[in-house]
Amino acid sequence: MDTTGILDEALQRLHGSGPERLGRLTNHAPMAVEALAAHGQARSVHRWLDRYAHKLEDFPARAEPVTDANWPAALGDPRRLADWIGYFGREVADRPWREVLTRWWPRLLPGLYGGSTHPVIRVGHAVRTLLSGPPTAPRLAELAHGLGYWAARHRPLAPLAPLPGAERAGAALDAVPAIAARDGGFPARLERVTALPVWAGAVTRPREAHDRLTELVRAATHRYAAYGHGEETMLVHAATAPNAVLRALPALPHALWPPSLRAAWTASAAVTAMYAPAAPVVHAPRAVPTPEEVFERALAHGDEHVIKLTDTALDVGDAPALAAALRAMELSARPA
Incomplete structure (x- = not known):
């Protein structure tokens, strides 16, 4: 837990900026600075933000307030980003944040795939942060920004045809077929994901759902x-999106854990279908440094996706996960 106040300062600094830039690209700064503070x-934090600042854009304009009566019409409308963030800002000011999260999680979960899964990662x-320390105003506002981003970019998938899967998560990911055409960005590729292997679909017990999600x-x-060489940036989300769901589970009722597992699996498998290469490349570093050293290397590298994958790798905590973080540093360009 950050007790210096620096994370709160950074979040306040960032909340004047929008969650996206250039019309579609995500503002990763809130996620990256939280990871830095957590480790x-x-x-x-502020030095990293200074280098990232040229990627920040002004907060978007408001259109019409989102309310409890009109929210269904605004769901999934990116033109309403500011309206949604304002709505959740009011919600977390008036209600306990866990209550807000519990109310909206099942509404937002089917649209986990919008915004290239970045909204759920931000959440x-x-x-x-809220589970590890006091619910300060900047941290509550950050939850509101994340939930608002998710609501504005909410994007469900069409029904998927079930394919044969496997018992273990790794084997199930190996069974994911690549989409036929690899051109276009995330939204265009996502439309081509029409079938995925079945994995953990029959899980109904909350503890098993938690364990399976950890395995994934x-x-x-x-x-x-x-x-990772298939697409060094986008394939990060095959791990960070399900890890974001895993991080949220302790704040959610147990009844929401099994559907969260299913959504997380679909997200990870869909990213795999869209970006994974046909063949692996053997990657075996001679020696894996300590977790602290690996995270320091990620910070020195500076790329936001490297930092976020390393953050997830430290959650996993074993040598292969740390080796994956080192691989991300090799594959990813350092920020200019």
């Missing part, structure tokens, strides 16, 4: 070391 690097970082995060993180 004892609060002293580096996962915000929830971790581990498998997807390990897999990056061998498959």
Whole structure:
């Protein structure tokens, strides 16, 4: 837990900026600075933000307030980003944040795939902060920004045809077929995902759902070391999206854990279908440094996706996960 106040300062600094830039790209700064603070690097937060600042855009204009009566019509409308963030700002000011999260999680979960899964990842970082320390105003506002981003970019998938899967998460990811055409961005590719292997679909017990989700995060993180060369940035989300869901589980009722597992699996498998290469590349570093050293290397590298994958790798905590983080540093360009 960051007790320096630096994370709150950074979040306040960022809340004057929008959640996106250039019409579609995500503002990763809130997620990255939370990861830095969570791993004892609060002293580096403002310096990292200074380097990232040229990617920030002004907060978007408001159109019409979202209310309890009109929200269905605004769901999934990115033109209403500011309206949604304002709505959730009022919600977390008037109600306990866990109550707000519990009310909206099942409404938002079917649209986990919008915004290239970044909204749920931002929510996962915000929830971790609230679970680890006091619910300060900047941290509550960060949850509101994340939930508002998710609501505005809410995007469900069409029904998927079930394919044969496997018992273990790693084998199920290996069974994911690649989409036929690999051109276009995330939204265009997502439309081509029409069938995915079945994995953990019959899980109904909350504890089993938690354990299976933990297994999925581990498998997807390990897999990056061998498959990350297919698309070094987008394949990060095969691990970080389900990990965001996993981070949110302790704040949610147990009844929501099994459907959360299913949504997380679909997200991880869909990213795999869209970006994973046909063949792995053997990646075996001679020696894996300590977790602290790996995170320091991620900070020195500076790329936001490297920092976020390393953050997830430290959650997994084993040598293959740390090796995946090192692989991300090799594959990803350092920020200019």
